[in-house]
Amino acid sequence: MAKTVGDFIVERLHQWGVRLMFGYPGDGINGVFGALNRAEGKIRFIQVRHEEMAAFMASAYAKFTGELGVCIATSGPGASHLVTGLYDARLDHMPVLAIAGQQARDALGGHYQQEIDLPALFKDVAGSYVQQAGMPAQVRHIVDRAVRVAVAGRRVTAMILPNDLQEESYEDPPRAHGTLRSGVGFARPLVLPAPADLERAAEVLNAGRKVALLVGAGALQATDEVIAVADALQAGAAKALLGKAVLPDDLDWVTGSIGLLGTEPSWKMMNECDTLLMIGSGFPYAEFLPKEGQARAVQIDIAPEMLSLRYPMEVNLVGDAALTLRALLPLLRPRTDRAWRHDIAGWMSDWWRKLEDRAMQPATPVNPQRVAWELSPRLPGDAIITSDSGSCANWYARDLRMRRGMMASLSGGLASMGAAVPYAIAAKFAHPARPVIALVGDGAMQMNNMAELITVSKYWQQWSDPRWIVCVFNNEDLNQVTWEQRVMEGDPKFDASQQIPDVPYHRFAELIGLRGLYVDDPAQLGPAWDEALASDRPVVLEVRTDPEVPPLPPHITLKQATAFAKALAKGDPREGGVFIGAMRQVLGTLLPGEHR
Numbered sequence: 402m403a404k405t406v407g408d409f410i411v412e413r414l415h416q417w418g419v420r421l422m423f424g425y426p427g428d429g430i431n432g433v434f435g436a437l438n439r440a441e442g443k444i445r446f447i448q449v450r451h452e453e454m455a456a457f458m459a460s461a462y463a464k465f466t467g468e469l470g471v472c473i474a475t476s477g478p479g480a481s482h483l484v485t486g487l488y489d490a491r492l493d494h495m496p497v498l499a500i501a502g503q504q505a506r507d508a509l510g511g512h513y514q515q516e517i518d519l520p521a522l523f524k525d526v527a528g529s530y531v532q533q534a535g536m537p538a539q540v541r542h543i544v545d546r547a548v549r550v551a552v553a554g555r556r557v558t559a560m561i562l563p564n565d566l567q568e569e570s571y572e573d574p575p576r577a578h579g580t581l582r583s584g585v586g587f588a589r590p591l592v593l594p595a596p597a598d599l600e601r602a603a604e605v606l607n608a609g610r611k612v613a614l615l616v617g618a619g620a621l622q623a624t625d626e627v628i629a630v631a632d633a634l635q636a637g638a639a640k641a642l643l644g645k646a647v648l649p650d651d652l653d654w655v656t657g658s659i660g661l662l663g664t665e666p667s668w669k670m671m672n673e674c675d676t677l678l679m680i681g682s683g684f685p686y687a688e689f690l691p692k693e694g695q696a697r698a699v700q701i702d703i704a705p706e707m708l709s710l711r712y713p714m715e716v717n718l719v720g721d722a723a724l725t726l727r728a729l730l731p732l733l734r735p736r737t738d739r740a741w742r743h744d745i746a747g748w749m750s751d752w753w754r755k756l757e758d759r760a761m762q763p764a765t766p767v768n769p770q771r772v773a774w775e776l777s778p779r780l781p782g783d784a785i786i787t788s789d790s791g792s793c794a795n796w797y798a799r800d801l802r803m804r805r806g807m808m809a810s811l812s813g814g815l816a817s818m819g820a821a822v823p824y825a826i827a828a829k830f831a832h833p834a835r836p837v838i839a840l841v842g843d844g845a846m847q848m849n850n851m852a853e854l855i856t857v858s859k860y861w862q863q864w865s866d867p868r869w870i871v872c873v874f875n876n877e878d879l880n881q882v883t884w885e886q887r888v889m890e891g892d893p894k895f896d897a898s899q900q901i902p903d904v905p906y907h908r909f910a911e912l913i914g915l916r917g918l919y920v921d922d923p924a925q926l927g928p929a930w931d932e933a934l935a936s937d938r939p940v941v942l943e944v945r946t947d948p949e950v951p952p953l954p955p956h957i958t959l960k961q962a963t964a965f966a967k968a969l970a971k972g973d974p975r976e977g978g979v980f981i982g983a984m985r986q987v988l989g990t991l992l993p994g995e996h997r
Contacts, residue, residue: 406537407436409571410500410562413544415443416585419471421462421830422500423447423455427475429502429515432567447830447860450852452479454823456486456499457812461820461827463495464618464810465785469552470495470827476502476564477515480522485817487526487557492814493618493643494683494704496551498558499527505565506535519561527559534562538574542583549587555704592703593728594718602699602716603732609676609697611741612636615659615690618643618813619681619702619722624805626726627680628652634678635736637745639667641684642798643813650802653746660686661954662798665755666748668955677712681722683814687711701725756800764947766921769793769874772944773800773840775926776872779934782806783835785828789821789850791842792880795952808832818842822850822871826857829869836868836934844879844901851909854941858913861939869939873906876948884951910941921945 404412410433422444426434437446449455452474459470470490474480480501490497501523503509504516523531530550532543540562547558574580594602606612612634620627624647631638631654638648639659648655656666671677671691677698684690690712691698700714701722708717718725760774773796780786780801786809788797794811803809808828812820825839841850854871861867874880883899886892907917916936920929926944933940 403570405432405436405567406534406540406562406569406571407432407434407567408439409540410544410567411436411440411444413541413585414471414548415440417469417544417548419444419469419548421445421447422471422473423449423458423462423827424473424500425449425452425455425475425479427479427502429476429479429504429564430473430500430562430567431502432564433473433500433502433562436567446473447856449823449856451849452482453484453486453819454849454853454856456483456497457489457817457820457823458486458827458830459497459499460486460490460493460495461787461810461824462831463490463497464493464824465808465828465831467622468496469548470497471500472497473500474502475515476504476519477517480519480561481517484522484526485815486820486823487523487559489812489815489817489820491526491557493812494555495557496555498547498551498560499523501559501561502567503533503561503563506563507565509563519559523559523561527557529554529556530558532560534560534566537566537569537571538580540566540571541574542581545583545585552587553589591724592720593724594720598716598718599725599729599732602718603729605697605699605715606634606676606678606729607734609634609674610738611674612676612678613670613674613691613696614638615641615677615679615682615684616644616647617641617680617682617684618810620644620647621681623680623723623726624648626723626730629730630678630726630733633730633733633735635739635742636678637666637670637674637742639663639670641682641813642794642811644682645798645801646803646807646809648803649805651804653749654742656745656749657752658798659684660689662795662952663689663955664752664799665955666745666752669748670745679712679714680726683707684711685814760800762950764923764950767923767926767944767946768950769876769944769946770796770800770950771923771926772872772874772946773797776838776930777801779927779930780804780807780838781836781868781934785809785825785832785835785837786840787811787821787824787828787837788840789842789845790816790818790881791844792884792952793840793842793874794881797840808835818845819849821845822853825869825871826853829864830860833864834866836866837870839871841871841873842880843873843875843877843904843906846873846906847901847904851904851906854910854915855913857939858915861915867938868934868936870933870936870942871940872942872944874946875903875906875943876946877901877903878948880948881952883948888951905943907941907943910939914938916940918942919945
């Protein structure tokens, strides 16, 4: 049989190092699927339940491996379903290639069934490179450019393939005018700032007495270098959510997360520092950074467009985080004064006690913060943790203490619901020997994550370590938005939009061959986590949590307090529980241990 265009695409992707892709079949992409079948496992195909989940998995696979993530879908609705997950990759700067089918070339422009203008659809999310193939000789350079642009720039690219083209015989481009003969391969360059710019940065940092670091996902491969620079400067360090795994939380100068889901010590440190060093972070909320003019600032980022975007930086360094920090370190004057770090360590000691007290406050029936608090000391040293967006992300951000060797991520820039389970599935395919835990709200489970448990059921026996756990916070409430309505808008809970059905998630897990655990007693949380982590198959741990435990911000403003009071005055349908839950958390902050 002659080699088809589909065969060439699979072969070329294999030459580029692709070994795994996530997706769902359909007649618009059948030519490539036939080629995958004929390739006899050169590229493994993972069948998901929905194309959006395939794109989330491709994004997460790139995060957890550093390699290209690939997703594939048919024409029309299959292609359009990819878009949300692709935006997750784009906003978090992940290299992802989307492969989409298209209707036959003869039919295009004829209002044909499942005909969508896919180049226009993908133009924003995959704007760095999106191309629809028209001729067999064109496919070679389309594949090569799509992959190279994605991996070189950490961007989303898209390749659109009419279904009739996929079945045509493949021929290399002729050696003629108007043709291209592209090649495979990309070697990542060493990106370093100029020596003069490093010296300028060192001058700013050496002059500071209270230096604060903010690290993000761009520093994940620079843990040792970040620690060395922080030690030289006697600095404290806060972590953006995507940088949660950069630094272990057993270092007493690490203040944890920053922002609305952040910690009080991170808030204090940013308000008292005189110098800021931001490394590999696009943290969006400028109000949690120092006031403009308060601190001199240096930023390191591989992407020039992210520099001086959140805070006016005195020195902007374009470079790889680890390499740049290594080059910067000899220029720093090591400090011996530990007063600043001593202050930070005191804040952190108080903060951990405060978190424990909040987690142990009574609730009806289970305090959601305690779910993460009980998990934290039980986490295996090589665990991978994912979180969904919503109130569960608060407990993920604050209560889970990272140790060296762990990995963690979530939908950062997009902050999409429904990403935790596909992220956890991708993590398991990336690292099948490591335990994976996902924290998910019941809203996200109902939206699209329950279906992907079927994907887990399909594949889990192929994983060398079966430990894969999804913990569902069942509170029958779209909880984060409920609290945003109360605290930001001054509106009471709107049951019609916020209340969701009660679903027995643990029983669904049992129905499809997984293990289901149910907890509605806080005393059983620890034993339930122990049982889940010792299971011989994937587990759905359903915890009945109290929706009236507020995800308190690190700093409550007068505006937020006033809005909350207005919401109660308007007659919140859960007024009694809301007031009691909020008071327990606030009083637990003021008088630890006295209000259990």
